[in-house]
Amino acid sequence: MTGFESMWAALEPIGRHARTGGYRRYAWTGEDANLREWFAAEAQARGMELTLDRAGNQWAWWGDPDAEPGVVTGSHLDSVPDGGAFDGPLGVVSALAAVDALRGQGFVPSRPIGVVNFGDEEGARFGVACAGSRILTGALAADRAAGLRDGDGVTMAEAVRAAGLDPERLGRDEEALRRVSSFVELHVEQGRALVDLGRAVAVGSSIWPHGRWRLDLNGEANHAGTTRLADRDDPMLRLAEVVLAARREAGAHDCVATVGKVRVEPNGVNAIPSAVSAWLDARGPRERAVRAVAAAVGAAGGGTITEESFTADTAFDAALVTRLAAILDGAPVLGTGAGHDAGILAAAGVPAAMLFVRNPTGVSHSPAEYAEPQDCLAGVSALTAALVELTG
Ligand SMILES: [Zn+2]
Structure with a gap:
């Protein structure tokens, strides 16, 4: 098995519902704890330093981002109710695989490289999408976040505390933001544009309001x-x-x-x-x-x-988008109707862009969501090339 395949296999059973085959990976639950444990172990196995920001997002660092801000990639591991396997995890696994590829090539980055696992991206439990990145940037006020309730009446503050974190710490995290010079999020495409274009990878240009x-x-x-x-x-x-x-x-x-x-x-x-x-x-x-x-x-x-x-409408960093499209063999540039943590960071002033990987079904937020193995590897290659371009 390749590193990508073994990471994928380790994640596969976590939060998978036996009857529907869909994933139920909600913020601050036992499944979420297992996913976070997996991420921490992957960081440790690579000798990357793991930090937790004030919103509970996990960051694994290759190099010291306090000495110089780094280029960050990654995505999220949580899901919608009965979601697919790819929305989120593809970006996290690809990020770790890209780090492995760079190290395998003996590449020495000129600045730190970070891999992030944003918490509560789907908002399936507390109703606010991208809660982890919104709390990080202050787009979601800490007191409002803490008071959000799930379907059982449990507040986010209570859920965060039950997961072993201090809800009093929730809030915008200047220190964590200072460590990020730019962010590139790889994500499975949630539509059929790449199928129609006959391409494996695209660069994201903007997120609709x-x-x-x-x-x-x-x-x-x-x-x-x-x-x-x-x-x-x-x-x-x-x-x-x-x-x-x-x-x-x-x-x-x-x-x-x-x-x-x-x-x-x-x-x-x-x-x-x-x-x-x-x-x-x-x-x-x-x-x-x-x-x-x-x-x-x-x-x-x-x-x-x-x-x-x-x-609001979020345009990704135009120079970054152009640069990535150029190094990726003139990859198509697409806007999207889906929200992403990359959009929240971009709105907060972090230069950000996305890479999309072809999804032959065009279906997302469903077990039918898919990416062919060779397209996943094309995504890893594209992300690796992007990191070389940004840290070479
Ligand atoms: Zn997603």
């Missing part, structure tokens, strides 16, 4: 058999309006919009619901259009719509 909103639709709980239709106040009907409006408004504004999560009270087959909460995810190339979609969907629900997170 995107946001998450919550709608709380209230009604009156009652008996499903004895309550006349005319007497009902059923919030599930307004949910239907909301879902249809999301599709219609997204189409009208050249965006995408999804209602992918709902919570129903009391959630009984024979009970008219008393309350329905629904979450809207909307994205598009233009912020005004995305906000217009959210406003129209809120209006369709007949009530208020609460913004849980919003990330």
Whole structure:
């Protein structure tokens, strides 16, 4: 087995659900602890110094970033509910494999190289995507983060403490940020652009503006058999309006919009619901259009719509993008509708870029997400070349 394959095999069973085959790797859970332990062991096996920032993100360093800021690569290891194996882990495993390749070549970097494992990228448990990088940069305030609750009512502060960290330390980490001169995140493509282009690797140019909103639709709980239709106040009907409006408004504004999560009270087959909460995810190339979609969907629900997170349009570092595309044999340059930690760092002023690896199914956030072994290795080669370019 290559180093890549053995790392992949070690990660494979962690958090994999037996029935669905999908991954359930949520922030600050036992699965997350196993993933962090794996990362720490990989850092140690390479003699890389492991540091933890104030947001709980793990950094493995080759060289001393306090002497001179380093070039960082890496991604995240957590997943969405029943997610695929590649979204996140491909970037972390490829980063470690690139370090191995550089060392195998006897390469001596002119500045430190770091590999990062960002925590809670998907926001599957506490509802805020890229929580680890947002706390690191201060884009998510520490007190707000600490108070976020999961579906069981557990706060992030409680979850962080249960995982053995001090929630009082959560917050923007100047020291950790100072160590980063630039960031290149490799990621599986979450679409089919590379399939259509017949290329294995692309350079990411920008991340669309995107946001998450919550709608709380209230009604009156009652008996499903004895309550006349005319007497009902059923919030599930307004949910239907909301879902249809999301599709219609997204189409009208050249965006995408999804209602992918709902919570129903009391959630009984024979009970008219008393309350329905629904979450809207909307994205598009233009912020005004995305906000217009959210406003129209809120209006369709007949009530208020609460913004849980919003990330403005993020252009990656133009010079870095051009440089990477040039050394990668004129690799295609693509924008994306998916949020990433690289976007959060870029918004905080860190020169950042991404590499995307072809996904033949075009499917992501699902067990169908995939990358061919030879494309994974092409990704490692591209990332290795990028690190040589930036630290040579
Ligand atoms: Zn990801």
